[in-house]
Amino acid sequence: FLFGQVMRICRRRGHVLLLAGDERxxxxxxxxxxxxxxxxxxPLVHSAPVHDARExxxxxxxRPDLLFLSPIFATNSHPGARPLGPLSFNRLAKLGSSGxxxxxxxMNRRNAQMLSPRLIHGWAAIDAFKKKTA
Structure with missing residues (x-):
């Protein structure tokens, strides 16, 4: 069971594990x-996906603990989505409570450096962590 495997890894490494789904x-x-x-x-850690000011x-x-604001840059996981870019991201991040x-x-390390560290708690990625194959 994949979730159980991921949970064991997270617990060993001291990471927080969020389930994409409902609280129950x-x-x-x-x-x-x-x-x-x-x-x-x-009472659980609650994160919410947001893409614009209305959301x-x-x-x-x-009062979610975290807001995942996306997509900042072009991404393979949502190939047709129009990226916000750093300027729109900064404007929206200010609406969502800094920190x-x-x-x-x-996102990757290079792209993360384009964003204001005062506005974000961190960044998340999929492709940035994939193993590259030759």
Missing amino acids: TAMRWHADGFHQRSRRAS IAGVKAA RIIALGG
């Missing part, structure tokens, strides 16, 4: 939190 399922699976656009507060305003009442924003979408 995250509790049942013993995740540390959940990743879903929700309108209610939770940021829509989740504010639930709670996770940058996502085409």
Whole structure:
């Protein structure tokens, strides 16, 4: 069971594990939190995906711990999505409460350096962590 394997690795390394789904399922699976656009507060770590000002305003009442703001740059996981770019990202990040924003979408170390460290808590990626094959 893949989730169990990932959970064991996270626990060993001291990482927080969020389940993409609802709070009830995250509790049942013993995740540390959940990743879903929700309108209610939770005792678990709660992250929410946001892409524009309307979505940021829509989740504010639930006070999620983290907002995953995306896509910042072009990304393989959403090939047709129009990236925000650093300027729009900075404008939207200010709406979402500094320190709670996770940058996502085409992120790597080089791209992360283009974003204001005062506005983000960190960045997340998929392709940046894939093993390169020759």
